[in-house]
Amino acid sequence: xxxxxxxxxxxxxxxxxxxLLFAFVGVIIGTAVxxxxxxxPMSGVALLIxxxxxxxxxxxxxxxxxxxxxxxxxVYYGAMYGGSTTSILLNTPGESSSxxxxxxxxxxxxxxxxxxxxxxxxxxxxxxxIIALLGLVLLAKPLSSxxxxxxxxxxxxxxxxxxxxVSGLAGRSITKALIMTVLxxxxxxxxxxxxxxxxxxxxxxxxxxxGIEFLTIAVGLFALGEVFKTILEKSDDDGQIAKINRILxxxxxLKDSAVPIARGSFLGFFIGVLPGAGATLASxxxxxxxxxxxxxxxxxxxxxxxxxxxxxxANNAASGGAMIPLLTxxxxxxxxxxxxxxxxxxxxxxxGPLLFDEHPEVAxxxxxxxxxxxxxxxxxxxxxxxxxxxxxxxxxxxxxxxxIAISFFGVYAVQYTTFDLxxxxxxxxxxxxxxxxxxxVAPLVLALVLGPMIENNMRRALTISNGDFSxxxxxxxxxxxxxxxxxxxxxxxxxxxxGKNVIIxxxx
Amino acid sequence: MSQTxxxxxxxxxxxxxxxFVVQATQISDSAYGSTVGPKTFPLGLGIILxxxxxxxxxxxxxxxxxxxxxxxxxxxxxxFSIEIKKFLIxxxxxxAYVFFLEIVGYVITTFIFLLIxxxxxxxxxxxxxxxxxxxxxxxxxxxxSVILGGSLPSFPTF
Numbered sequence: 120x121x122x123x124x125x126x127x128x129x130x131x132x133x134x135x136x137x138x139l140l141f142a143f144v145g146v147i148i149g150t151a152v153x154x155x156x157x158x159x160p161m162s163g164v165a166l167l168i169x170x171x172x173x174x175x176x177x178x179x180x181x182x183x184x185x186x187x188x189x190x191x192x193x194v195y196y197g198a199m200y201g202g203s204t205t206s207i208l209l210n211t212p213g214e215s216s217s218x219x220x221x222x223x224x225x226x227x228x229x230x231x232x233x234x235x236x237x238x239x240x241x242x243x244x245x246x247x248x249i250i251a252l253l254g255l256v257l258l259a260k261p262l263s264s265x266x267x268x269x270x271x272x273x274x275x276x277x278x279x280x281x282x283x284x285v286s287g288l289a290g291r292s293i294t295k296a297l298i299m300t301v302l303x304x305x306x307x308x309x310x311x312x313x314x315x316x317x318x319x320x321x322x323x324x325x326x327x328x329x330g331i332e333f334l335t336i337a338v339g340l341f342a343l344g345e346v347f348k349t350i351l352e353k354s355d356d357d358g359q360i361a362k363i364n365r366i367l368x369x370x371x372x373l374k375d376s377a378v379p380i381a382r383g384s385f386l387g388f389f390i391g392v393l394p395g396a397g398a399t400l401a402s403x404x405x406x407x408x409x410x411x412x413x414x415x416x417x418x419x420x421x422x423x424x425x426x427x428x429x430x431x432x433a434n435n436a437a438s439g440g441a442m443i444p445l446l447t448x449x450x451x452x453x454x455x456x457x458x459x460x461x462x463x464x465x466x467x468x469x470x471g472p473l474l475f476d477e478h479p480e481v482a483x484x485x486x487x488x489x490x491x492x493x494x495x496x497x498x499x500x501x502x503x504x505x506x507x508x509x510x511x512x513x514x515x516x517x518x519x520x521x522x523i524a525i526s527f528f529g530v531y532a533v534q535y536t537t538f539d540l541x542x543x544x545x546x547x548x549x550x551x552x553x554x555x556x557x558x559x560v561a562p563l564v565l566a567l568v569l570g571p572m573i574e575n576n577m578r579r580a581l582t583i584s585n586g587d588f589s590x591x592x593x594x595x596x597x598x599x600x601x602x603x604x605x606x607x608x609x610x611x612x613x614x615x616x617x618g619k620n621v622i623i624x625x626x627x
Numbered sequence: 628m629s630q631t632x633x634x635x636x637x638x639x640x641x642x643x644x645x646x647f648v649v650q651a652t653q654i655s656d657s658a659y660g661s662t663v664g665p666k667t668f669p670l671g672l673g674i675i676l677x678x679x680x681x682x683x684x685x686x687x688x689x690x691x692x693x694x695x696x697x698x699x700x701x702x703x704x705x706x707f708s709i710e711i712k713k714f715l716i717x718x719x720x721x722x723a724y725v726f727f728l729e730i731v732g733y734v735i736t737t738f739i740f741l742l743i744x745x746x747x748x749x750x751x752x753x754x755x756x757x758x759x760x761x762x763x764x765x766x767x768x769x770x771x772s773v774i775l776g777g778s779l780p781s782f783p784t785f
Contacts, residue, residue: 173771292683292686294679294682294683294686295683297679298640298676298679298680298683301672301675301676301679302640302643302676304672305643305647305669305672305673305676308668308669308672312665314665315664315665317654317655317665319651319654319665319669320647320650320669347714347718350710350713350714350717350748351710351711351713351714352710514749515748516745516748516749517745517748517759519717519744519748520717520740520741520744520745520748521741521763523717523721523740523744524737524740524741524744524763524764524767527721527724527725527728527737528733528737528767528771531728531779532771532779535778537725537726537728537729540725540728541722541725544718544721544722544725548718552632556632556633556636558636573668574668577667577668578667578668581667
């Protein structure tokens with residue numbers, strides 16, 4: 120079957136009424152998540168996994184997986200839309216990926232052009248989403264057929280590359296990022312070994328036999344960590360919300376932002392495909408590029424529409440691009456995609472090159488639903504922007520205890536043990552302490568998801584080579600991946616030594 | 628960024644690494660016909676963690692030396708008004724929530740936890756807090772257990 124045929128089938132899945140509903144709910148919640156400062160796309164997606172698991176419990180596995188991944192992906196790219204709203208209206212970014220949007224967006228709002236800024240952000244996000252999806256459609260088949268030729272050695276090295284990329288860009292100190300990665304891998308070894316059936320690090324506790332649930336760790340580290348931070352550190356962000364006058368952008372605004380949107384979309388897409396570099400980096404790069412290409416660079420920072428259009432398109436395109444390594448190679452490139460992958464694995468669906476053959480319904484259904492979701496976001500965001508602006512005013516006193524209650528409910532509903540709830544609280548505390556002291560938590564979650572697969576592929580490769588570790592060096596592709604992985608870690612170190620500033624990805 | 632935290636954590640990571648190595652060597656060998664058993668991977672991880680924690684300790688130490696050499700005034704610590712009290716109340720009530728969840732049931736514990744939470748965050752408007760907590764706990768329970776057929780500890784059985 121051709122790609123077009125598959126895509127048509129995907130639309131057939133996406134247009135089922137329950138999937139339309141799931142996409143709709145996903146993007147609405149995503150936008151809210153993006154708008155609310157206390158909660159990012161990662162915690163939003165993590166919190167919703169158990170909820171979707173129960174909602175879809177009546178469906179057959181494959182359909183359930185398709186529906187819930189449609190909802191979760193909707194939250195992911197919906198958050199990218201919503202993040203811009205607070206940046207523009209309040210000067211406080213809802214997500215790290217819309218930090219740069221504050222530079223020009225808030226200035227525009229001050230000049231009474233909040234409506235134009237918001238709608239340009241929405242239009243830019245929409246175009247970027249569509250461009251990223253076209254890229255996904257075009258690249259999915261060829262990439263997954265290449266990946267099918269990979270043996271265990273290549274997979275092992277490729278996953279190491281993924282981990283190295285995320286750790287290398289994750290925080291101020293590579294050592295700390297690597298420590299978090301190793302901790303994640305260690306947590307992944309707890310439980311009964313899949314190959315030999317021997318229990319490891321369980322200390323005879325039956326709770327640990329099935330391993331440490333990634334959901335508990337992710338919700339704890341991100342959602343609870345964030346909540347604890349907001350409770351502990353009172354911030355005075357009760358800024359004035361700017362008024363929205365007219366919603367539609369002027370013709371001049373549209374003309375000024377057309378090129379930045381196109382440039383931002385392509386740039387963001389390619390940055391998103393790279394592992395480790397996510398939406399935050401994409402939006403920064405786009406802002407710098409726009410400033411460089413602009414005829415009037417002095418206008419940036421004073422309410423230039425290109426400073427909103429470029430970065431906002433870039434961060435949305437990056438979130439679409441990030442789906443490519445996840446779906447075709449089975450390797451998440453960022454924290455949020457790692458959580459999406461964990462969700463798919465919960466449904467016993469392994470993302471990777473075989474996904475397109477074994478579960479075309481899930482893969483193409485997701486791709487098609489992203490088209491629809493992006494359209495919904497555009498249609499929703501233009502008229503409803505005022506309502507979403509109201510969401511910002513949700514008082515924290517209600518929000519924070521409810522987030523705690525939702526995360527408890529979510530984890531308990533999936534795990535049925537209070538052990539996981541205690542673990543959740545402990546992870547929340549750790550998540551707060553880690554984040555406060557510059558220990559990035561995203562690599563830990565990524566490593567926890569990838570850990571068992573890395574180990575299995577390593578052992579498979581070593582079984583083939585009879586225990587000879589040189590198999591990872593003698594296979595050309597594997598060697599290439601390893602070299603890239605090492606240089607990903609070393610190049611930033613060298614650049615730091617030479618006193619250069621390294622852009623880091625402080626993405627959740 | 629506090630250097631004491633880094634110092635303590637690097638030592639903790641070091642100990643975890645050592646323990647991990649020790650535990651890994653005690654994993655029994657499998658009969659599965661491979662030279663690489665269930666030990667190898669955790670063993671390697673433990674060793675890497677030990678090395679990384681040493682490196683972190685070194686980095687922290689070097690930073691401390693640098694800071695001392697600069698002899699500048701201690702970097703002004705950010706003035707967050709840290710609200711330990713609020714946090715402790717919420718954290719302890721969260722632990723109590725977990726403890727009583729399977730004994731007293733979901734609806735009652737959630738209601739009480741939310742009520743305490745709302746009132747700790749900001750006193751006053753008790754009626755409003757009661758309404759929201761009740762709506763949330765009963766709403767979730769009803770939606771999940773009754774409509775979706777999930778299972779939650781319902782009400783006390785005594």
